[in-house]
Amino acid sequence: MEGTNAKYVSQKISKTRWRPVSSSSLQQPDVFATGSWDNEENKISLWSIGEEISGMEAEFEGDPQLLCECKHGGDVLDLNFLDQERIVTASSTGAVSIYHLHPNSQTLSVSQCWTRAHHYPCDDAPCTGVVCKSPEIVTVGEDGRINLFRADKQAVIRTIDNADSSTIHAVTFLRTAEILTVNSIGQIKTWDFRQQSNTPAQILSQAGDRVPLHCVARHPNQQHIVATGGQDGMLCIWDARQGKAPASLMEAHTAEMWEVHFHPTNPDHLFTCSEDGSLLHWEMTSGSETASFLQGGRNNSVLSRSAVAPAGGGQSLSAWLSGDSSKGRLETTHMLPSQTLSVNSLDVLGQCLVCGTDGEAIFVNRQVPV
């Protein structure tokens, strides 16, 4: 798409996230954070895209400018904003750290660190995922452990050892005190922190081949709708309340899907990125004769296969769950101008999309049609 130029940053980007904008203002986000991986010295960096220049051609959108950066021990395997000023990261050394942005000096520094949050008996284990709902932080790792931390408290609040016999790749909040994890044997597990037992409240998995799952996202409004992506690049939509099988399966990518995101304010839009170097924008349009074509890019209409009967509910809900062609059409668009190396991470907020690749490039698009 026009308006998406690459910025080469001399580091492979593993994660990128927009800094949250205050809910009262209708501003578009202007600052994002990136984490690097596979470097001898990895870094957390904060970038600014400046003000929106209206009236100018899309080609001349400002390059992201580096605001500040800070060293990070180990690969940045996950990154999330705790609030406007704090960033939580998950490291390949098994450490979980909180970075504080000092507003006056515009510098980043570590304000808190849990060094052996994830470990094996004799070794470090990479921490693969971190989510937060201030002040609570939940982390998961290759050691199959789930940790619950609270920012500003050094002691761990709760640990579930051996929650999983395989690697937990990603975690998301389902409801307050409930989380959902995905692992490398293709299972989705829900955990309730209010329960004392260390067993999952529920286990969901696909009927056929158990493909490792790498990412998970929850629908922003309907807490039982969950999207997952895995090693085979298929996008699955699940209804967490019922069923042992996904509600719909869609062919998305030709290699591992690394991240899936519902748009936070307009959940008819879904974004996925993959090892195959593509970033897809999925839009659920209401069933009508005139299909809405998205600007530019390559355009495919994908009709999804449904595995279970629809659960009912609002139009967008049932559309995601059933993927039924009569209830809505699913349109997908490639967001990047050409094939690149793996797109490791993406984030979308308002009309802005940012993504990072293994080709050491960042792409920013400020005119996402949502």
Next chain:
Amino acid sequence: MEELDVEPTTTNIPASEGNHLGFVWGPGDILVYDTIYKSSGSVGTCSSFIHEVRKDEDIYSPILRKLFNESHHIFVGLQTIREDLPNKNKKTQETLGRYACLIWNLCEVLFIDAAPGGSLLLHLLDWVRLHKADVDEKAQEVLQSESPTEHHGYWDVVLSYLMQGRMDEARQMLVKWGVLKPAARSMYKQMDNLLSKMPVYNPGGSQTLTEFDVKWRHWHDMVDHSLQDNSFASDPNLELICKILMGDEDAILEQKDLLSTWYHFLVTRLLFSHPTVKPTELHYYAQSCLAMFDSRSAPEPLDSILLAAFEFDIHQVIKDCSIALNNWWFVAHLTDLLDHCNLLQSHNLHFGSNLREFLLLEYASGLFTHHSLWQLAVDYFDHCPEFGRVYLEQQIEHVPLDTERKALKVLRICEQRQMSEQVRSICKIMAKRALRNNRLGSALSWSIRAKDAAFATLISERFLQDYCARGTFSDLDLIDNLGPAMLLSDRLTFLGKYREFHKLYGENRFSDAATLLLSLMTAQIAPRSFWMTLLTDALPLLEQKEVRLPPKVNERNTWEPEMSSLYNLHQKKVLSTINWLVNVDV
């Protein structure tokens, strides 16, 4: 043995003086170590360090990394799109060294644009202007001063503009002088006239080269006239300008400081004496200009590269660049570009691959030693048809697998290229590591990816051992949800089924449990070490009165459906199975 082209550089190793050094080659470096053997023949002590000597420091520069990534993107695109050649000018100038950029642009002008006589000079003028951009800065400085014509740099600027063929800018500067000296008005007007009348070849126009030549000679004669009849004699500056316009070599050479390089001198000289120069004539002028400009000092590597370029000796250019520049980036991409323009003769080297492939392999191998840039190297190997795959197969196994995410990426690369041996090897490494850390689910996941039945068997054995030791299963979430993966190995199937037996028993579905147990025993997938356990499991079933068994299992067991006591039936069944187990020939 071939002769050396240049003297090899010496690197000092901080080891004990006078000792012999041992060494071993690595993919992009040498490991050197101290030994106890002295060069005098005696034996002494030595330090216990190993030194890593690395030639290519460039790949660790953050600025150059941007270039490597961008050029990788362009390289991949170039392999697929044949017609479109990318314009790298802006980017290369920012990030490459001055000299590399200079050479690259010249190669573009001479080899790729391949301009004929007439336009050749115009391109060369562009080339010089691109690499001598300080004139405009100086001009700004002069113009912004209080009285530009009094500024010490004024005439330097005028001459610089002139020697770069920028007549309009020169005239604009000169007008300031003309305005201030009404007495010399006629002289100024005459000079301005000469400058404005200088013919410039227009490649797109209707004028042929011969016509242009005639026009130019006419103008040249005009300038000569002005010089001969001393129109500018009273002002040394204008007289100098006139001589330069005539192409007077001595006059131009006097401006050495302004020219600063012999190739600038070359282009200026051509501009004012042979503007219709043909490509084939270039090297005569190049050699004489180099000699005239700086007769004392020895030619530097850059000079010989440029000379080779002017001689259109592509192979010599590539060879000299390979020696002079640290990193293979430059020659690899230049050669690839030239190859795509079909400018390289297919020049087979001793070991079977052509020059382009050789250089690309060298470049990519260098990238592979980098902790991060190895991913770029993969695409380069893909486009080396003869040896690329072999190189990749060897190098990919040396990528350290610190996290699962990295291992997955490496695996994906191998799977996409059907490198099944490497897939198996990587999966085995990860599975063993997981097993060592007691992550049985992860280990199984890696075995499934590699379709490694032997390892799956190993993992199942671990589970079964655990069960025997503790009496319960660990990691039930894994065993209960094996799904089709169960079929990967017999032992794994047994494990899954055995767990199912336990579940059935726990749900009091004794007849189903018994059937399953029997099938496990007779299907011969139970490991021998487990038979005792199976028999022990059978015992409680003997006491269950509700057990119903299928009428006939196989010919060794006969059933008499009329038997009144189910208990007897059951007991008989179990006992005959035990009999079979004891006697069966395994």
